[in-house]
Amino acid sequence: MAGHYRVAVSGAQVGQPEVKLGIIPGAGGTQRLPRLAGVAKAVEMCATGNPIKGKEALQFGIVDRLIEGDLLVGAVAFAREIANQPAPKTRERLDKLGTPVQNAPIFAAAREAAQIKQRGLMAPLAAIDAVEAATRLPFHEGCEVERKLFTACLFSDQSKALIHIFFGEREVAKIPDVPKETPTLPVKTAAVVGAGTMGGGIAMVLANAGIPVLLKDADQAALDRGLATIQKNYATSVKRGRLTQQFVDERLKLIMPTLGYDGFATVDMVVEAVFEGMALKQQVFKELDRFCKLGAILASNTSTLNIDEIASATSRPEAVIGTHFFSPANIMRLLEIVRGQATSKEVIATCMQLSKKLGKVGVLVGNCRGFVANRMFHPYIREAMFLVEEGASVEAVDKALYDFGMAMGPLATGDLAGIDVGWRIRREYQHLEKPGIRQPLAADRLYEMGRYGQKTGAGWYRYDENRRAISDAGIAELISRWATEAGIPQRYISPEEIVERCAYALVNAGARILEEGYALRAVDIDIIYINGFGFPAYRGGPMWHADTVGLKKVHDRICEFNRQHGELWEPAPLLTKLAKEGKTFADFSLEHMAVA
Numbered sequence: 304m305a306g307h308y309r310v311a312v313s314g315a316q317v318g319q320p321e322v323k324l325g326i327i328p329g330a331g332g333t334q335r336l337p338r339l340a341g342v343a344k345a346v347e348m349c350a351t352g353n354p355i356k357g358k359e360a361l362q363f364g365i366v367d368r369l370i371e372g373d374l375l376v377g378a379v380a381f382a383r384e385i386a387n388q389p390a391p392k393t394r395e396r397l398d399k400l401g402t403p404v405q406n407a408p409i410f411a412a413a414r415e416a417a418q419i420k421q422r423g424l425m426a427p428l429a430a431i432d433a434v435e436a437a438t439r440l441p442f443h444e445g446c447e448v449e450r451k452l453f454t455a456c457l458f459s460d461q462s463k464a465l466i467h468i469f470f471g472e473r474e475v476a477k478i479p480d481v482p483k484e485t486p487t488l489p490v491k492t493a494a495v496v497g498a499g500t501m502g503g504g505i506a507m508v509l510a511n512a513g514i515p516v517l518l519k520d521a522d523q524a525a526l527d528r529g530l531a532t533i534q535k536n537y538a539t540s541v542k543r544g545r546l547t548q549q550f551v552d553e554r555l556k557l558i559m560p561t562l563g564y565d566g567f568a569t570v571d572m573v574v575e576a577v578f579e580g581m582a583l584k585q586q587v588f589k590e591l592d593r594f595c596k597l598g599a600i601l602a603s604n605t606s607t608l609n610i611d612e613i614a615s616a617t618s619r620p621e622a623v624i625g626t627h628f629f630s631p632a633n634i635m636r637l638l639e640i641v642r643g644q645a646t647s648k649e650v651i652a653t654c655m656q657l658s659k660k661l662g663k664v665g666v667l668v669g670n671c672r673g674f675v676a677n678r679m680f681h682p683y684i685r686e687a688m689f690l691v692e693e694g695a696s697v698e699a700v701d702k703a704l705y706d707f708g709m710a711m712g713p714l715a716t717g718d719l720a721g722i723d724v725g726w727r728i729r730r731e732y733q734h735l736e737k738p739g740i741r742q743p744l745a746a747d748r749l750y751e752m753g754r755y756g757q758k759t760g761a762g763w764y765r766y767d768e769n770r771r772a773i774s775d776a777g778i779a780e781l782i783s784r785w786a787t788e789a790g791i792p793q794r795y796i797s798p799e800e801i802v803e804r805c806a807y808a809l810v811n812a813g814a815r816i817l818e819e820g821y822a823l824r825a826v827d828i829d830i831i832y833i834n835g836f837g838f839p840a841y842r843g844g845p846m847w848h849a850d851t852v853g854l855k856k857v858h859d860r861i862c863e864f865n866r867q868h869g870e871l872w873e874p875a876p877l878l879t880k881l882a883k884e885g886k887t888f889a890d891f892s893l894e895h896m897a898v899a
């Protein structure tokens with residue numbers, strides 16, 4: 304931008320992406336862009352970090368010519384054309400900087416948008432301040448303001464966390480015993496079994512990547528329902544401008560509904576998404592074993608069941624893997640890839656590669672109950688429920704975690720996922736819990752009252768016809784009565800304690816997972832939590848957050864919770880060890896990967 308003129312190939316994109324790493328454009332970027340492109344465009348580009356296409360860059364004066372054909376030939380021709388004209392210095396230009404009266408609403412709107420769409424992030428606001436400085440101060444003074452803001456962002460915890468996540472997304476693709484050169488299998492065609500919430504979404508994801516997909520359900524009514532939901536979801540995407548009608552029409556043609564196994568003999572991959580239950584899953588896999596060609600990948604979308612047990616129903620456990628999508632599957636970026644004992648390296652490498660093609664971030668995890676994502680989510684949401692039973696209001700718990708940066712409070716999440724779902728999971732695994740260990744009380748009562756959450760119009764909250772949450776004073780009173788009857792003392796709980804209890808429950812569970820080797824690195828857990836559960840990226844994920852707070856401090860607090868609340872808060876041995884050694888989860892992961 305400091306050059307006299309700029310040319311670009313017509314396919315070029317230009318942008319100021321720094322805010323995505325928690326910093327702002329430096330080296331005068333925030334001072335020169337408004338001089339070239341005008342204040343409104345510059346503020347938008349610097350605050351959002353989103354690039355623009357060459358044509359728009361030309362229109363806004365960021366480039367002076369788009370070159371079709373050979374760049375060098377075109378650039379030289381342009382240089383000859385302007386050779387005898389004055390060479391303008393960007394820094395001296397004032398014509399597009401506007402007046403304070405013109406600019407005030409632009410900055411106000413940009414700040415408001417940043418506070419909503421980039422909630423909690425400091426870099427976008429700093430970028431807006433820097434552009435504002437360009438409009439108010441001489442160039443050199445504006446650069447000085449930019450430098451100060453840049454430095455403050457660069458040394459912030461936020462930029463360290465965002466940079467950690469940026470590299471982490473690349474890091475998770477590295478699997479020590481499945482090197483880059485591992486051969487992969489072609490996935491040109493696929494099938495999905497089960498056309499429910501997840502199966503329908505997964506079929507859309509495959510079709511969106513151009514992969515023709517058979518969609519099988521057990522009966523016509525379920526299949527029709529599934530297809531209607533897919534059509535509705537696509538229609539919403541068109542309405543919101545995310546997809547074009549033409550794209551949707553093409554994709555819909557790729558989804559072929561079926562009730563039988565015709566066509567399964569030729570598909571390269573099947574994703575099973577039938578009801579959660581071992582007997583049913585084994586039955587389906589037995590059938591897949593019979594109908595699918597050798598070499599086909601047989602994947603399960605199970606969220607909790609043992610992949611090895613599912614694989615044992617087939618004659619080819621090496622072809623069986625977990626591909627755990629998150630709801631809604633066509634939106635959420637995370638794909639947890641679950642490795643069974645026998646899963647072949649080719650199958651793992653193929654699924655990791657496929658995740659990219661599907662626009663997902665694939666993270667490989669081991670086969671433990673709930674895998675990584677749900678194994679950690681369980682203690683997190685349980686702690687939120689305990690807090691409510693100890694006297695914190697539903698709203699206070701959700702607000703504390705929302706303010707911490709979570710996309711949604713845990714109890715609102717519970718209402719969305721279904722209180723009945725949580726109840727069923729607790730029942731199914733009850734036999735594995737130690738007798739006498741504290742269990743959520745109010746959630747079970749809500750279930751008994753038929754308050755399943757959003758789907759029944761009431762759960763922790765009440766819901767209006769637009770599914771907007773409304774506080775329910777009646778429920779607050781009931782919870783306090785149930786808790787008092789159960790001998791749980793009622794007290795005020797600060798937002799800080801709410802956040803610590805819930806976030807450290809994640810950290811403690813994550814430490815066990817790491818120690819047991821079900822996640823390869825701490826950053827894998829961070830990527831899972833940011834992409835699957837809306838953990839704030841600017842805190843770097845739960846494990847990075849703990850490293851940032853300091854493991855000694857986190858450990859001390861967990862020991863205190865252990866004294867107050869008992870066994871559920873026993874610190875993970877790895878956490879105790881690292882805290883004593885003054886190390887971090889990141890240190891542990893580095894050492895661990897070096898050995899691997």
Ligand code: NAI
Binds near residue numbers: 502
């Ligand atoms: P769902 O109840 O919406 O859909 C299940 C579908 O499977 C139904 O349409 C049913 O008719 C069909 N089905 C049942 N038996 C079948 C058979 N033998 N052959 C063909 N189709 C059959 O269930 P949902 O929520 O889609 O869950 C499916 C799987 O995905 C489960 O394993 C669940 O644990 C997992 N999962 C669910 C998530 C969620 O948020 N709902 C998130 C991630 C995983």
